[in-house]
Amino acid sequence: MPVSTDAQxxxxxxxxxxxxxxxxxxxxxxxxxxxxxxxxxxxxxxxWFFVWDAPRIAADIGGxxxxxxxxxxxxxxxxxxxxxxxxTLGTLLALVMAVPVAFLAARNTTPSAVFIRPVALFIxxxxxxxxSLIWALLLVAVIGPGVFAGLxxxxxxxxxxxxxxxxxxxxxxxxxxxxxxxxxGASRWQVMAYGIVPQIMPAFAGISVFRWDINIRESTVxxxxxxxxxxxxxxxxxxTLAWPQVTLILIVILAAVVIGEWVxxxxxxxxx
Amino acid sequence: xLELKNLTKTYRTGDKALQNVTLxxxxxxxxxxxxxxxxxxxxxxxxxxxxVEPTEGSVILDGTNITTLGTGALRRMRRKMGMIxxxxxxxxRLTVMENVLSGRLGYVGFWRSYLRKYPQADIDEAFxxxxxxxxxxxxxxxxxxxxxxxRQRVGIARALIQNPRLLLVDEPTASLDPxxxxxxxxxxxxxxxERDLAAVINIHDVALAQMFVERxxxxxxxxxxxxxxxxxxxxxxxxxxxxxxxxxxTIREVDDxxxxxxxxxx
Numbered sequence: 001m002p003v004s005t006d007a008q009x010x011x012x013x014x015x016x017x018x019x020x021x022x023x024x025x026x027x028x029x030x031x032x033x034x035x036x037x038x039x040x041x042x043x044x045x046x047x048w049f050f051v052w053d054a055p056r057i058a059a060d061i062g063g064x065x066x067x068x069x070x071x072x073x074x075x076x077x078x079x080x081x082x083x084x085x086x087x088t089l090g091t092l093l094a095l096v097m098a099v100p101v102a103f104l105a106a107r108n109t110t111p112s113a114v115f116i117r118p119v120a121l122f123i124x125x126x127x128x129x130x131x132s133l134i135w136a137l138l139l140v141a142v143i144g145p146g147v148f149a150g151l152x153x154x155x156x157x158x159x160x161x162x163x164x165x166x167x168x169x170x171x172x173x174x175x176x177x178x179x180x181x182x183x184x185g186a187s188r189w190q191v192m193a194y195g196i197v198p199q200i201m202p203a204f205a206g207i208s209v210f211r212w213d214i215n216i217r218e219s220t221v222x223x224x225x226x227x228x229x230x231x232x233x234x235x236x237x238x239x240t241l242a243w244p245q246v247t248l249i250l251i252v253i254l255a256a257v258v259i260g261e262w263v264x265x266x267x268x269x270x271x272x
Numbered sequence: 273x274l275e276l277k278n279l280t281k282t283y284r285t286g287d288k289a290l291q292n293v294t295l296x297x298x299x300x301x302x303x304x305x306x307x308x309x310x311x312x313x314x315x316x317x318x319x320x321x322x323x324v325e326p327t328e329g330s331v332i333l334d335g336t337n338i339t340t341l342g343t344g345a346l347r348r349m350r351r352k353m354g355m356i357x358x359x360x361x362x363x364x365r366l367t368v369m370e371n372v373l374s375g376r377l378g379y380v381g382f383w384r385s386y387l388r389k390y391p392q393a394d395i396d397e398a399f400x401x402x403x404x405x406x407x408x409x410x411x412x413x414x415x416x417x418x419x420x421x422x423r424q425r426v427g428i429a430r431a432l433i434q435n436p437r438l439l440l441v442d443e444p445t446a447s448l449d450p451x452x453x454x455x456x457x458x459x460x461x462x463x464x465x466e467r468d469l470a471a472v473i474n475i476h477d478v479a480l481a482q483m484f485v486e487r488x489x490x491x492x493x494x495x496x497x498x499x500x501x502x503x504x505x506x507x508x509x510x511x512x513x514x515x516x517x518x519x520x521x522t523i524r525e526v527d528d529x530x531x532x533x534x535x536x537x538x
Binding site for chain 2: 174176177179180181182183184185186187189190193194195198199201202
């Protein structure tokens with residue numbers, strides 16, 4: 001009880017009483033102790049010689065990497081195009097699959113909360129829990145290396161993300177609009193088209209461009225595992241220690257991501 | 273025309289929202305339903321078009337028992353019942369015209385409605401109704417650009433384009449200012465008279481109800497507590513429905529109007 005009475009009978013209010021305060025301080029102490037212990041473990045497992053050496057090595061690599069090899073750009077246009085395609089088509093494919101999953105997962109639209117909703121939620125969790133790099137590794141093994149594997153990896157990873165955000169938007173809609181459309185004698189599909197879809201359009205548009213923006217970043221690394229795109233060039237340049245090429249590729253990726261974010265911000269601003 | 277027989281609704285939580293409500297509403301009668309919050313007014317209206325499934329009893333419209341209908345037949349029946357809501361319940365991101373035309377959804381197929389290819393007759397009627405409620409110039413505006421009173425007019429047009437036999441009106445004025453409230457009530461009652469529609473109007477404002485309707489039904493804790501003419505609405509009746517309070521100011525206005533009318537006769 002933060003409210004107590006002192007000797008004079010006046011009421012005293014404190015945010016926490018003595019016991020609560022002590023518990024908090026004990027908590028802080030435990031947190032510091034755990035941090036120190038972890039730090040010690042990490043320290044034991046680190047070869048400190050290499051760490052002290054790091055600035056010199058970094059400076060050495062930096063020196064070799066500069067200036068970027070601009071002429072290598074000729075080899076990058078095509079992989080860059082592949083990367084953008086993977087991100088864009090992957091996002092579209094993901095949306096096509098995510099929309100029905102979202103409607104099956106939302107409590108207010110699912111045909112069966114007992115049987116179908118858990119399946120939809122499982123699809124969402126399963127696709128979300130596997131990183132797109134892992135999806136790409138699996139898919140490269142299954143359907144062979146190339147852009148198509150990367151596209152599918154992006155798509156599968158995005159289903160859960162898009163479906164989750166979309167089904168949350170569906171659950172938050174204003175129910176009276178749905179009631180009003182139902183009351184006109186509209187069919188189930190008409191209620192969906194008139195009562196629900198207009199309400200979730202802004203969320204849908206926002207989610208789409210947001211995911212596209214993320215997918216541009218993700219698709220730049222998929223090449224590392226053989227799924228096509230600019231990551232393939234990055235990997236071969238790293239393997240041959242061609243540091244000026246690596247610098248150029250990193251600059252190109254940075255530019256692509258910045259442009260992607262700019263476009264998605266514009267689109268979101270225009271829709272919402 | 274509309275008959276409610278022993279209508280009972282018990283929610284899953286055990287709340288008895290309606291208990292044995294029996295009512296008959298003749299063709300063309302505008303009836304106000306009053307009662308404290310939680311008395312079951314909204315539930316009663318929603319049981320009529322089965323937005324809420326009644327637990328027991330029957331709702332009979334033009335000789336058809338609505339409570340036993342299957343999905344398709346229920347949809348056809350709902351076309352005969354226009355509904356008007358407290359918070360307007362327009363689809364905010366659609367235009368006024370789309371909102372009005374959505375009242376025809378029960379009559380057109382999915383693809384026609386999805387592509388907004390409504391029959392020309394429906395579009396003509398929509399323009400006529402928008403003109404009638406004074407919003408012809410707003411047809412292309414998005415619903416969320418309108419003011420409260422304008423939105424409620426769109427809601428009325430949407431209900432009327434269904435070409436209903438009955439209007440179910442849930443607190444039409446609760447979100448509106450006093451002047452707009454009167455205008456909206458007047459519009460609803462005029463339209464009911466023009467088209468010979470029956471209406472059930474849930475309303476909090478007793479004085480407003482007395483001003484416009486021909487019959488008042490009071491609901492208390494899910495049971496009928498009063499059924500009579502607006503003039504029979506006394507302070508005692510209000511006390512029996514709402515509980516003890518000084519009701520003089522609430523109904524005086526109408527008493528004055530009544531004496532105004534009766535004086536010359538006397």
